[in-house]
Amino acid sequence: MMQTIAVNRNDRAIVGLVSLAHAMVHTYELSIPILIPLWLEAFPVDRATIGVIVAVGYGLFGLGALPGGVLSDRFGSRRLIAGCLFGMAASFVVLSFAPSILAVGFALVCWGIAASVYHPSGLSLISTGVEARGNAFAYHGIAGNVGIALGPLAVTLLLLVADWRTVAIVLAAPAVVAGLVAVRVRFDERAAVPEAEADGGDSKGSVGVGSLSEFVAESKLLLVGPFAAILLVVMLDGLYYRGVLTFLPNVLSEFPAFAPVEFAGREIEPYRYAYSGLLMVGVLGQYVGGKLTDRVSTERAIAVSFGALVVLALAFLPASEVGLVPLLVVGALLGFTLFVIQPLYQATVAVYTPAGTRGLSYGYTYLGVFGVGALGAAIAGGVLQYAGPPTLFAVLALFAALAAGVAAWLSYR
Structure with a gap:
Protein backbone atom coordinates (compact mmCIF):
# COMPACT_ATOMS: atom_id res chain seq x y z
CA MET A 1 0.00 0.00 0.00
CA MET A 2 2.82 2.39 0.89
CA GLN A 3 4.49 1.67 -2.45
CA THR A 4 1.29 2.59 -4.31
CA ILE A 5 1.04 5.87 -2.42
CA ALA A 6 4.67 6.68 -3.24
CA VAL A 7 4.13 5.96 -6.90
CA ASN A 8 1.03 8.16 -6.94
CA ARG A 9 2.91 11.00 -5.30
CA ASN A 10 5.71 10.61 -7.82
CA ASP A 11 3.21 10.64 -10.67
CA ARG A 12 1.52 13.76 -9.34
CA ALA A 13 4.79 15.62 -8.91
CA HIS A 22 3.97 22.66 -21.27
CA ALA A 23 1.42 25.44 -20.76
CA MET A 24 4.20 28.02 -20.55
CA VAL A 25 5.93 26.81 -23.74
CA HIS A 26 2.77 27.13 -25.82
CA THR A 27 1.74 30.42 -24.21
CA TYR A 28 4.98 31.95 -25.48
CA GLU A 29 4.70 30.20 -28.84
CA LEU A 30 1.24 31.62 -29.58
CA SER A 31 1.92 35.07 -28.10
CA ILE A 32 4.39 35.84 -30.89
CA PRO A 33 1.79 36.19 -33.69
CA ILE A 34 -0.18 38.63 -31.51
CA LEU A 35 2.91 40.84 -31.16
CA ILE A 36 3.91 40.88 -34.85
CA PRO A 37 1.57 43.74 -35.87
CA LEU A 38 2.96 45.86 -33.03
CA TRP A 39 6.54 45.19 -34.15
CA LEU A 40 5.57 46.28 -37.66
CA GLU A 41 4.46 49.60 -36.17
CA ALA A 42 7.45 49.98 -33.84
CA PHE A 43 10.28 49.22 -36.27
CA PRO A 44 11.03 50.15 -39.91
CA VAL A 45 10.54 46.65 -41.28
CA ASP A 46 8.30 44.98 -43.86
CA ARG A 47 6.23 41.83 -43.47
CA ALA A 48 8.62 39.66 -45.47
CA THR A 49 11.57 40.52 -43.27
CA ILE A 50 9.75 40.05 -40.01
CA GLY A 51 8.33 36.78 -41.35
CA VAL A 52 11.84 35.43 -41.90
CA ILE A 53 12.94 36.58 -38.44
CA VAL A 54 9.99 34.90 -36.72
CA ALA A 55 10.44 31.74 -38.83
CA VAL A 56 14.01 31.36 -37.57
CA GLY A 57 12.81 31.32 -33.96
CA TYR A 58 10.04 28.84 -34.73
CA GLY A 59 12.44 26.72 -36.76
CA LEU A 60 14.87 26.44 -33.85
CA PHE A 61 11.92 25.46 -31.66
CA GLY A 62 11.71 22.30 -33.77
CA LEU A 63 15.36 21.77 -34.76
CA GLY A 64 16.59 21.97 -31.17
CA ALA A 65 14.37 19.08 -30.12
CA LEU A 66 16.85 16.47 -31.32
CA PRO A 67 19.88 17.68 -29.32
CA GLY A 68 17.44 18.36 -26.49
CA GLY A 69 16.47 14.68 -26.53
CA VAL A 70 20.12 13.62 -26.40
CA LEU A 71 20.79 15.96 -23.47
CA SER A 72 17.68 14.67 -21.69
CA ASP A 73 18.88 11.07 -21.90
CA ARG A 74 22.34 12.08 -20.73
CA PHE A 75 21.68 14.59 -17.94
CA GLY A 76 18.06 14.00 -16.92
CA SER A 77 14.83 15.80 -17.72
CA ARG A 78 14.54 18.01 -14.63
CA ARG A 79 17.61 20.07 -15.52
CA LEU A 80 16.48 20.52 -19.10
CA ILE A 81 12.97 21.62 -18.08
CA ALA A 82 14.30 24.12 -15.54
CA GLY A 83 16.73 25.50 -18.12
CA CYS A 84 13.93 25.76 -20.66
CA LEU A 85 11.73 27.79 -18.30
CA PHE A 86 14.46 30.17 -17.15
CA GLY A 87 15.68 30.53 -20.72
CA MET A 88 12.24 31.46 -22.07
CA ALA A 89 11.77 34.01 -19.28
CA ALA A 90 15.16 35.58 -20.02
CA SER A 91 14.35 35.69 -23.74
CA PHE A 92 11.18 37.69 -23.18
CA VAL A 93 12.99 40.07 -20.83
CA VAL A 94 15.52 40.65 -23.63
CA LEU A 95 12.59 41.10 -26.02
CA SER A 96 11.06 43.80 -23.85
CA PHE A 97 14.21 45.93 -24.19
CA ALA A 98 14.82 45.24 -27.90
CA PRO A 99 15.92 48.51 -29.59
CA SER A 100 15.67 47.15 -33.14
CA ILE A 101 14.09 44.39 -35.17
CA LEU A 102 17.42 42.55 -35.16
CA ALA A 103 17.32 42.55 -31.37
CA VAL A 104 13.78 41.17 -31.55
CA GLY A 105 15.15 38.44 -33.81
CA PHE A 106 17.92 37.67 -31.31
CA ALA A 107 15.35 37.34 -28.51
CA LEU A 108 13.22 34.99 -30.62
CA VAL A 109 16.27 32.87 -31.47
CA CYS A 110 17.02 32.58 -27.74
CA TRP A 111 13.39 31.65 -27.10
CA GLY A 112 13.44 28.99 -29.83
CA ILE A 113 16.60 27.38 -28.45
CA ALA A 114 15.30 27.39 -24.87
CA ALA A 115 11.82 26.13 -25.77
CA SER A 116 13.11 23.39 -28.08
CA VAL A 117 14.39 21.17 -25.28
CA TYR A 118 11.03 20.97 -23.50
CA ALA A 136 -0.25 11.75 -17.71
CA PHE A 137 -0.14 12.27 -21.47
CA ALA A 138 -3.75 13.46 -21.33
CA TYR A 139 -3.21 16.03 -18.56
CA HIS A 140 0.06 17.12 -20.16
CA GLY A 141 -1.73 17.70 -23.45
CA ILE A 142 -4.58 19.58 -21.79
CA ALA A 143 -2.10 21.94 -20.13
CA GLY A 144 -0.47 22.59 -23.49
CA ASN A 145 -3.83 23.39 -25.01
CA VAL A 146 -4.64 25.76 -22.17
CA GLY A 147 -1.45 27.63 -23.07
CA ILE A 148 -2.31 27.52 -26.78
CA ALA A 149 -5.84 28.84 -26.29
CA LEU A 150 -5.53 31.17 -23.29
CA GLY A 151 -2.03 32.51 -24.02
CA PRO A 152 -3.07 34.64 -27.01
CA LEU A 153 -6.21 35.75 -25.19
CA ALA A 154 -4.19 36.80 -22.14
CA VAL A 155 -1.76 38.77 -24.31
CA VAL A 177 8.12 30.85 -10.95
CA ALA A 178 7.73 27.60 -12.91
CA GLY A 179 11.52 27.29 -13.19
CA LEU A 180 11.86 27.58 -9.41
CA ARG A 190 12.85 6.54 -13.71
CA ALA A 191 10.15 5.17 -11.42
CA ALA A 192 8.25 3.59 -14.34
CA VAL A 193 11.25 1.93 -16.01
CA PRO A 194 11.20 -1.89 -15.58
CA GLU A 195 13.95 -3.10 -13.27
CA ALA A 196 15.70 -5.01 -16.05
CA GLU A 197 15.92 -1.85 -18.15
CA ALA A 198 16.98 0.33 -15.24
CA ASP A 199 19.85 -2.09 -14.59
CA GLY A 200 21.02 -1.81 -18.18
CA GLY A 201 18.94 -4.59 -19.71
CA ASP A 202 18.18 -2.63 -22.85
CA SER A 203 20.17 -0.39 -25.13
CA LYS A 204 21.68 2.31 -22.91
CA GLY A 205 19.06 1.66 -20.33
CA SER A 206 20.63 3.86 -17.71
CA VAL A 207 22.89 6.41 -19.37
CA GLY A 208 21.41 7.24 -22.76
CA VAL A 209 23.49 8.49 -25.69
CA GLY A 210 26.92 9.58 -24.51
CA SER A 211 28.95 10.14 -27.70
CA LEU A 212 28.63 10.90 -31.39
CA SER A 213 29.18 7.24 -32.29
CA GLU A 214 26.45 6.17 -29.88
CA PHE A 215 24.15 8.86 -31.28
CA VAL A 216 24.70 7.54 -34.81
CA ALA A 217 24.29 3.91 -33.74
CA GLU A 218 21.09 4.53 -31.75
CA SER A 219 19.70 6.73 -34.54
CA LYS A 220 20.25 3.94 -37.06
CA LEU A 221 18.41 1.50 -34.82
CA LEU A 222 15.50 3.91 -34.48
CA LEU A 223 15.27 4.97 -38.12
CA VAL A 224 15.36 1.48 -39.67
CA GLY A 225 12.59 0.10 -37.47
CA PRO A 226 8.88 0.80 -37.07
CA PHE A 227 9.73 4.10 -35.35
CA ALA A 228 10.56 5.43 -38.82
CA ALA A 229 6.91 4.99 -39.78
CA ILE A 230 5.79 6.79 -36.61
CA LEU A 231 8.22 9.58 -37.49
CA LEU A 232 6.62 9.92 -40.94
CA VAL A 233 3.19 10.12 -39.31
CA VAL A 234 4.26 12.91 -36.95
CA MET A 235 5.88 14.85 -39.81
CA LEU A 236 2.60 14.73 -41.73
CA ASP A 237 0.76 15.72 -38.55
CA GLY A 238 3.10 18.70 -38.16
CA LEU A 239 2.49 19.79 -41.77
CA TYR A 240 -1.28 19.63 -41.20
CA TYR A 241 -1.03 21.34 -37.79
CA ARG A 242 1.06 24.33 -38.92
CA GLY A 243 -0.71 24.51 -42.26
CA VAL A 244 -4.17 24.84 -40.80
CA LEU A 245 -3.47 26.81 -37.59
CA THR A 246 -1.09 29.41 -39.04
CA PRO A 256 -18.94 37.35 -43.89
CA ALA A 257 -20.10 35.65 -40.68
CA PHE A 258 -17.01 36.99 -38.90
CA ALA A 259 -17.15 40.60 -40.08
CA ALA A 264 -18.50 49.80 -26.38
CA GLY A 265 -16.61 52.04 -28.76
CA ARG A 266 -14.18 49.33 -29.79
CA GLU A 267 -13.98 47.22 -32.95
CA ILE A 268 -14.29 43.51 -32.11
CA GLU A 269 -12.92 40.85 -34.46
CA PRO A 270 -15.18 37.79 -33.99
CA TYR A 271 -12.87 35.47 -35.96
CA ARG A 272 -10.22 35.76 -33.20
CA TYR A 273 -12.64 34.46 -30.61
CA ALA A 274 -13.79 31.66 -32.93
CA TYR A 275 -10.15 30.68 -33.43
CA SER A 276 -9.52 30.69 -29.68
CA GLY A 277 -12.65 28.59 -29.16
CA LEU A 278 -11.44 26.04 -31.69
CA LEU A 279 -8.19 25.73 -29.75
CA MET A 280 -10.07 25.36 -26.47
CA VAL A 281 -12.01 22.40 -27.86
CA GLY A 282 -8.60 20.85 -28.39
CA VAL A 283 -8.34 20.54 -24.59
CA LEU A 284 -11.10 17.92 -24.69
CA GLY A 285 -9.39 16.24 -27.64
CA GLN A 286 -6.13 15.94 -25.71
CA TYR A 287 -7.95 14.41 -22.75
CA VAL A 288 -9.83 11.88 -24.85
CA GLY A 289 -6.67 10.98 -26.78
CA GLY A 290 -4.80 10.32 -23.56
CA GLU A 299 -1.98 2.89 -34.32
CA ARG A 300 -5.58 2.16 -35.26
CA ALA A 301 -6.86 5.21 -33.37
CA ILE A 302 -4.32 7.40 -35.20
CA ALA A 303 -5.47 6.02 -38.56
CA VAL A 304 -9.13 6.71 -37.75
CA SER A 305 -8.36 10.21 -36.48
CA PHE A 306 -6.45 11.17 -39.61
CA GLY A 307 -9.28 9.77 -41.69
CA ALA A 308 -11.59 12.15 -39.84
CA LEU A 309 -9.21 15.04 -40.55
CA VAL A 310 -9.47 14.25 -44.27
CA VAL A 311 -13.25 14.59 -44.10
CA LEU A 312 -13.12 17.75 -41.97
CA ALA A 313 -10.63 19.47 -44.29
CA LEU A 314 -12.85 18.78 -47.29
CA ALA A 315 -16.00 19.83 -45.39
CA PHE A 316 -14.69 23.08 -43.89
CA LEU A 317 -15.35 25.49 -46.77
CA PRO A 318 -18.70 23.92 -47.79
CA ALA A 319 -19.81 24.30 -44.14
CA SER A 320 -18.91 28.00 -44.22
CA GLU A 321 -21.21 28.46 -47.20
CA VAL A 322 -24.15 26.79 -45.43
CA GLY A 323 -24.11 29.02 -42.36
CA LEU A 324 -22.45 30.01 -39.11
CA VAL A 325 -23.65 27.05 -37.03
CA PRO A 326 -22.40 24.34 -39.45
CA LEU A 327 -19.08 26.20 -39.69
CA LEU A 328 -18.71 26.31 -35.92
CA VAL A 329 -19.56 22.61 -35.64
CA VAL A 330 -17.00 21.60 -38.26
CA GLY A 331 -14.45 23.94 -36.68
CA ALA A 332 -15.02 22.41 -33.24
CA LEU A 333 -14.65 18.90 -34.64
CA LEU A 334 -11.47 19.99 -36.41
CA GLY A 335 -10.00 21.35 -33.18
CA PHE A 336 -10.98 18.21 -31.27
CA THR A 337 -9.56 15.78 -33.84
CA LEU A 338 -6.39 17.77 -34.51
CA PHE A 339 -5.40 17.51 -30.86
CA VAL A 340 -6.72 14.02 -30.06
CA ILE A 341 -3.86 12.64 -32.20
CA GLN A 342 -1.03 14.12 -30.13
CA PRO A 343 -1.23 11.91 -27.01
CA LEU A 344 -1.81 8.92 -29.30
CA TYR A 345 1.47 9.31 -31.17
CA GLN A 346 3.30 10.31 -27.98
CA ALA A 347 2.28 7.02 -26.38
CA THR A 348 3.06 5.09 -29.56
CA VAL A 349 6.63 6.41 -29.56
CA ALA A 350 7.05 5.03 -26.03
CA VAL A 351 5.89 1.60 -27.20
CA TYR A 352 8.28 1.41 -30.16
CA THR A 353 11.44 2.69 -28.46
CA PRO A 354 13.71 1.57 -25.56
CA ALA A 355 13.67 3.57 -22.31
CA GLY A 356 17.37 4.46 -22.53
CA THR A 357 16.92 6.44 -25.74
CA ARG A 358 13.44 7.73 -25.08
CA GLY A 359 14.66 11.33 -25.04
CA LEU A 360 16.39 10.80 -28.39
CA SER A 361 13.18 9.27 -29.74
CA TYR A 362 11.09 12.25 -28.66
CA GLY A 363 13.80 14.54 -30.00
CA TYR A 364 13.31 13.04 -33.45
CA THR A 365 9.54 13.16 -32.92
CA TYR A 366 9.45 16.89 -32.26
CA LEU A 367 12.07 17.59 -34.88
CA GLY A 368 9.45 16.10 -37.21
CA VAL A 369 6.42 17.84 -35.69
CA PHE A 370 7.83 21.35 -35.25
CA GLY A 371 10.91 21.31 -37.50
CA VAL A 372 9.67 19.60 -40.65
CA GLY A 373 6.12 20.57 -39.72
CA ALA A 374 7.08 24.26 -39.84
CA LEU A 375 7.16 23.86 -43.63
CA GLY A 376 3.37 23.53 -43.42
CA ALA A 377 3.10 27.27 -42.79
CA ALA A 378 5.19 28.05 -45.87
CA ILE A 379 3.24 25.58 -47.99
CA ALA A 380 -0.09 26.97 -46.78
CA GLY A 381 1.00 30.55 -47.43
CA GLY A 382 2.11 29.74 -50.96
CA VAL A 383 -1.04 27.79 -51.75
CA LEU A 384 -3.28 30.57 -50.41
CA GLN A 385 -1.34 33.19 -52.35
CA TYR A 386 -1.41 31.44 -55.72
CA ALA A 387 -4.37 29.04 -55.59
CA GLY A 388 -6.77 29.96 -52.76
CA PRO A 389 -8.46 28.30 -49.76
CA PRO A 390 -10.09 25.35 -51.65
CA THR A 391 -6.67 24.14 -52.80
CA LEU A 392 -5.21 24.64 -49.34
CA PHE A 393 -7.80 22.41 -47.70
CA ALA A 394 -7.31 19.82 -50.44
CA VAL A 395 -3.57 19.78 -49.70
CA LEU A 396 -4.29 19.43 -45.98
CA ALA A 397 -6.60 16.51 -46.73
CA LEU A 398 -3.77 14.89 -48.71
CA PHE A 399 -1.40 15.17 -45.73
CA ALA A 400 -4.01 13.55 -43.47
CA ALA A 401 -4.76 10.78 -45.98
CA LEU A 402 -1.07 9.86 -46.23
CA ALA A 403 -0.75 9.78 -42.43
CA ALA A 404 -3.88 7.62 -42.13
CA GLY A 405 -2.41 5.16 -44.62
CA VAL A 406 0.90 4.85 -42.76
CA ALA A 407 -0.86 4.42 -39.41
CA ALA A 408 -3.15 1.76 -40.89
CA TRP A 409 -0.10 -0.08 -42.22
CA LEU A 410 1.47 -0.02 -38.74
CA SER A 411 -1.76 -1.35 -37.25
CA TYR A 412 -2.02 -4.33 -39.60
CA ARG A 413 1.66 -5.03 -40.33
Missing part, protein backbone atom coordinates in the same frame (compact mmCIF):
# COMPACT_ATOMS: atom_id res chain seq x y z
CA ILE A 14 5.93 14.84 -12.45
CA VAL A 15 2.56 15.53 -14.07
CA GLY A 16 2.24 18.81 -12.20
CA LEU A 17 5.66 20.00 -13.35
CA VAL A 18 5.37 18.97 -17.00
CA SER A 19 1.85 20.36 -17.26
CA LEU A 20 2.98 23.72 -15.92
CA ALA A 21 5.99 23.82 -18.25
CA HIS A 119 9.09 18.37 -25.52
CA PRO A 120 11.75 15.63 -25.63
CA SER A 121 12.64 16.12 -21.95
CA GLY A 122 9.06 16.48 -20.71
CA LEU A 123 7.69 13.53 -22.67
CA SER A 124 10.71 11.40 -21.80
CA LEU A 125 10.08 12.21 -18.13
CA ILE A 126 6.47 11.06 -18.41
CA SER A 127 7.41 7.84 -20.21
CA THR A 128 10.12 6.85 -17.71
CA GLY A 129 8.80 8.33 -14.46
CA VAL A 130 5.00 7.98 -14.49
CA GLU A 131 3.16 4.70 -13.95
CA ALA A 132 -0.23 5.96 -15.19
CA ARG A 133 1.26 7.03 -18.52
CA GLY A 134 -2.00 7.45 -20.45
CA ASN A 135 -3.53 9.85 -17.92
CA THR A 156 -4.67 40.48 -26.08
CA LEU A 157 -6.21 41.52 -22.77
CA LEU A 158 -2.88 42.73 -21.35
CA LEU A 159 -2.36 44.89 -24.43
CA LEU A 160 -5.55 46.76 -23.52
CA VAL A 161 -3.78 48.24 -20.48
CA ALA A 162 -0.05 48.13 -21.35
CA ASP A 163 2.36 48.36 -24.27
CA TRP A 164 4.00 45.30 -25.77
CA ARG A 165 7.30 45.79 -23.93
CA THR A 166 5.56 45.73 -20.55
CA VAL A 167 3.52 42.73 -21.62
CA ALA A 168 6.72 40.86 -22.53
CA ILE A 169 8.11 41.43 -19.01
CA VAL A 170 4.83 40.34 -17.43
CA LEU A 171 4.92 37.14 -19.50
CA ALA A 172 8.42 36.37 -18.21
CA ALA A 173 7.31 36.27 -14.57
CA PRO A 174 5.31 32.99 -14.54
CA ALA A 175 8.15 31.15 -16.32
CA VAL A 176 10.54 32.20 -13.56
CA VAL A 181 9.24 24.83 -9.04
CA ALA A 182 11.29 22.61 -11.39
CA VAL A 183 14.39 23.13 -9.26
CA ARG A 184 12.68 22.43 -5.93
CA VAL A 185 10.15 19.65 -6.61
CA ARG A 186 11.33 16.10 -5.85
CA PHE A 187 10.53 12.92 -7.82
CA ASP A 188 12.08 9.76 -9.27
CA GLU A 189 12.66 10.29 -13.00
CA PHE A 247 -3.49 30.72 -41.68
CA LEU A 248 -6.88 29.74 -40.30
CA PRO A 249 -7.38 33.19 -38.65
CA ASN A 250 -6.71 34.80 -42.02
CA VAL A 251 -9.19 32.49 -43.75
CA LEU A 252 -11.85 33.05 -41.07
CA SER A 253 -11.45 36.83 -41.27
CA GLU A 254 -12.64 36.73 -44.88
CA PHE A 255 -15.92 34.99 -44.05
CA PRO A 260 -15.92 43.15 -37.47
CA VAL A 261 -18.51 44.57 -35.08
CA GLU A 262 -18.58 47.69 -32.86
CA PHE A 263 -18.94 47.16 -29.11
CA LYS A 291 -7.58 8.09 -22.26
CA LEU A 292 -7.64 6.15 -25.53
CA THR A 293 -3.93 5.26 -25.23
CA ASP A 294 -4.75 2.85 -22.38
CA ARG A 295 -7.83 1.35 -24.03
CA VAL A 296 -7.32 0.86 -27.78
CA SER A 297 -4.63 0.20 -30.34
CA THR A 298 -2.97 3.60 -30.71
